[in-house]
Amino acid sequence: MRPAAWLPGALGLLALLLAWELAGRTVFATSGVVPPPTAISAQLFNDGLDFYWPNIVTTLREAGAGWLYGNLIAVALAVTFVQIPLVERALLQLALASYCLPVIAIGPVLAVLFSDDTPKVILAALSVIFTTLVGTLVGLRSADRTSLDLVRAYGGGSWTQLWRVRLRACLPGLFAGLRIAAPAAMLGAIIGEYLGAESGLGVAMINSQQSLAVERTWGIALVATALSGAAYGLTALAGTLLTPWAPRVKR
Helix, strand or coil, X not given: CCCCCCHHHHHHHHHHHHHHHHHHXXXXXXXXXXXXXXXXXXXXXXXXXXXXXHHHHHHHHHHHHHHHHHHHXXXXXXXXXXXXXXXXHHHHHHHHHHHHCCHXXXXXXXXXXXXXXXXXXXXXXXXHHHHHHHHHHXXXXXXXXXXXXHHHHCCCCHHHHHHHHHHHHHHHHHHHHHHHHHHXXXXXXXXXXXXXXXXXXXXXXXXXXXXXXXXXXXXXXXXXXXXXXXXXXXXXXXXXXXXXXXXXXXX
């Protein structure tokens, strides 16, 4: 009888937690820089939703807005590149440059130029544009050539090909990009909060670091990681449900 597919991963996670607990109580017991998971869990429980919920809502709002705007820009650029190839070379270089911009360097500039949540939203959007652009562009260009020729034979132009063939073909690639974009948007928003904000997980982490609350700092980091993983998982689930025809990797 074959073991369940999730069993090796669960055993690996359990081994990691046991090793972490052991290291936290022995190797790092004196310095306290790596607290054991039990101490972090106790701190999470003591802080409760009253501490975490307002910060989570703020970060999710910023990351969600950046994810939405960044992906809309990426899809629009991908469609433009396919329909108007002459503009691809110039605009693709700009998209690559935006992806390569150091977030720490551009963040203070955005904080000076904009107010409220706008800098964090822009940083989250910049973190997702290139990834989604590449996935969508590859998907649009992977459309079945025979189907494209059939549309053209019946008198359809490039826009008809886009609507009838290319958009459906690009969905697996699009969702592949969106999966990576979800945690990237979270990272962009949190880094933006590091550079100046009133609330959010990034602000809470800075405050806990300054007050030397090590367990709380680790707890905030784990909460941010869990939110990023949940965003990735939900996007992957949506892609699986909406693209049942796409090939899947089988174990």
